[in-house]
């Protein structure tokens with residue numbers, strides 16, 4: 001659009017017809033005297049919570065708003081003005097302390113009500129990289145990419161703009177009454193950004209309350225906005241229909257020069273110039289005057305009157321949308337399971353990781369160890385191989401932040417997700433365990449007995465699964481895949497060292513480590529594997545060193561080093577099964593207790 005007509009745009013109604021009285025029911029969202037405070041600590045994190053000074057920041061300061069449904073509202077302000085915080089507070093996702101009241105259609109909002117009636121599209125697109133876009137929403141103009149992969153770091157997929165529209169489309173599948181979007185146009189080219197905002201305007205016209213935060217809307221986007229909230233340093237500087245923007249500021253002595261975008265002009269007026277102390281003081285004073293002028297304005301008086309009318313309403317409850325019933329648990333579970341499985345099947349790196357890397361290690365073992373003998377030295381070789389078997393590396397689970405997001409959106413519970421997650425990795429872990437054990441047995445010539453081979457696979461399988469579940473649990477705690485993976489690798493390595501008895505006899509360790517080994521999965525899995533390999537194994541004495549008693553068979557070795565292990569195989573298998581169940585529970589608890597507390 002030509003900038004010469006910009007001022008006209010802000011004085012005349014936008015292109016799409018404004019909502020009818022039926023859809024407007026003004027105001028849909030009323031916010032009364034909202035304050036938002038966050039606590040933060042200065043000084044480096046390693047000083048610990050007790051030694052760092054706690055500060056409280058007043059992020060949103062006495063905000064009163066009345067936002068009409070059927071209109072596209074934009075929160076506009078410079079970086080740090082409080083746009084994201086305001087959206088977080090409206091969505092009941094804010095991490096700090098909130099005072100004030102939010103009403104929606106005359107009902108007092110609660111977090112449960114907003115989880116059901118409001119969808120919040122945050123800045124980053126969190127999509128599963130290997131899923132295709134199926135019937136998603138012609139409304140979002142995604143038909144041409146309906147069969148494309150989303151794409152990620154490895155596989156190129158749909159474009160950034162298309163990803164953004166898919167993110168919005170997914171939120172729209174919930175048919176929300178309120179749609180909040182944080183910086184939806186950031187990173188998009190001008191055509192895509194305009195197309196996206198036009199789609200949002202169309203959605204608003206259907207009676208939804210659509211609120212977007214925008215740093216600095218370009219002229220063609222500004223034209224589509226019906227209602228503007230200008231924020232500076234957490235305070236409202238203007239709140240009203242876009243048609244009133246220029247008249248309001250002109251009256252305050254800030255006319256908009258011809259041929260310029262009014263939002264650009266007023267963002268400059270509201271900006272704090274930090275180049276030097278003098279300019280900073282002058283611009284801060286100007287902003288303060290603007291804030292005070294708004295406090296005295298007719299605009300605020302009328303907003304407060306409207307808001308006050310709404311405030312007497314009762315507490316809102318969750319109502320089924322448009323008569324729709326939510327899907328049952330079985331449907332949700334199978335959808336989550338299908339999505340996870342499909343994503344994993346299409347993930348080339350996961351395939352390489354799980355099916356190729358571990359078996360690919362076997363040729364190295366062949367060079368390093370060769371075929372197993374039955375002499376005295378083979379005892380050490382066998383122990384080395386068994387240590388290798390119990391030290392299977394736990395995989396980085398394919399969990400991503402979008403699952404936290406979906407959990408926050410109330411789409412499914414942590415238990416549902418973790419159950420689906422565990423089930424979806426079972427076939428992969430099983431195949432990887434079979435491949436690993438088969439290669440190991442075939443290359444080295446371990447005890448060739450079908451039962452023993454099956455037990456070896458089962459133990460490797462349980463260790464893989466426990467490792468993966470432990471990583472999932474750590475992700476519930478840390479919310480960081482790398483940290484979770486490193487922590488699990490450390491725990492697993494330490495546990496294997498201490499509890500397997502393959503590198504150091506347990507009896508020689510300090511008592512605290514001996515005690516700790518009782519809670520290690522490696523103690524029980526190692527005992528099963530060592531019995532598996534050494535029980536009924538005949539050994540030759542032809543390489544025995546003079547003066548060192550020969551170990552004539554594996555059972556003598558077991559009696560000396562793993563006393564009672566032969567009789568405890570059944571018990572150890574039961575303990576391993578309990579470990580599996582226990583780790584699923586630990587993962588659920590980590591997500592539910594620790595995870596949700598972080599997110600609230």
Ligand SMILES: Nc1ncnc2c1ncn2[C@@H]1O[C@H](COP(=O)(O)OP(=O)(O)OP(=O)(O)O)[C@@H](O)[C@H]1O
Nearest residue numbers: 038039040059078079080081082083084085086095
């Ligand atoms: N949890 C928090 N801890 C500390 N400071 C916070 C927290 N949340 C918000 N703030 C501060 O509050 C102010 C407003 O932040 P907010 O993210 O809402 O701004 P914004 O307008 O969305 O900025 P941007 O456009 O850069 O995203 C900033 O100064 C920010 O540093």
